Amino acid sequence: MKTLLQRACDRSLTIATAESCTGGLLASVFTDVEGCSRAFDSGFVTYTDEAKIRMLGLPRQLLEENNAVCRPVALAMAEGALDKSLADITVSTTGFAGPAGEDDEPGLVHFACARRGRETRHREEHFGDIGRGPTRIACLRTALDMLEEMMD
Numbered sequence: 001m002k003t004l005l006q007r008a009c010d011r012s013l014t015i016a017t018a019e020s021c022t023g024g025l026l027a028s029v030f031t032d033v034e035g036c037s038r039a040f041d042s043g044f045v046t047y048t049d050e051a052k053i054r055m056l057g058l059p060r061q062l063l064e065e066n067n068a069v070c071r072p073v074a075l076a077m078a079e080g081a082l083d084k085s086l087a088d089i090t091v092s093t094t095g096f097a098g099p100a101g102e103d104d105e106p107g108l109v110h111f112a113c114a115r116r117g118r119e120t121r122h123r124e125e126h127f128g129d130i131g132r133g134p135t136r137i138a139c140l141r142t143a144l145d146m147l148e149e150m151m152d
Helices: 002-010 025-031 049-056 060-065 071-084 132-151
Strands: 015-019 040-045 089-095 108-115 121-126
Touching: 002 132, 015 025, 015 071, 025 040, 025 132, 040 049, 040 071, 049 060, 049 071, 060 071, 071 089, 071 108, 071 121, 089 132, 108 132, 121 132
Parallel strands: 015 040, 015 089
Antiparallel strands: 089 108, 108 121
């Protein structure tokens, strides 16, 4: 984490998060690192569909036509955070950290990472029914990997 933030500082890049299933965990971890606070711009915790619409500007139709846990929503969240912040790079998480609805897969998480002037990247992970806490920690690792890749 510190290495990632130091790389962002060295490159004068800032990061924002758009989180659903991680509930602000990513933003919290970024603010735990001393000496690199200038690399973190903002965090959007958008757990509900309404929050995604209001805070990130997702089209209501996108959420009505798709489950909130899908590739198009993850991409829109990352791009919405880029639009609503001053950050250079954003990462989003949307998924099922634990058991949800009858047809929902525990541990299914969609991630997206956006950077100004570049194509937004997506990743889908199937962590399994490992529990909410372990899923959120696994999400941290994936999100950090994606941010690392986007810095190059």
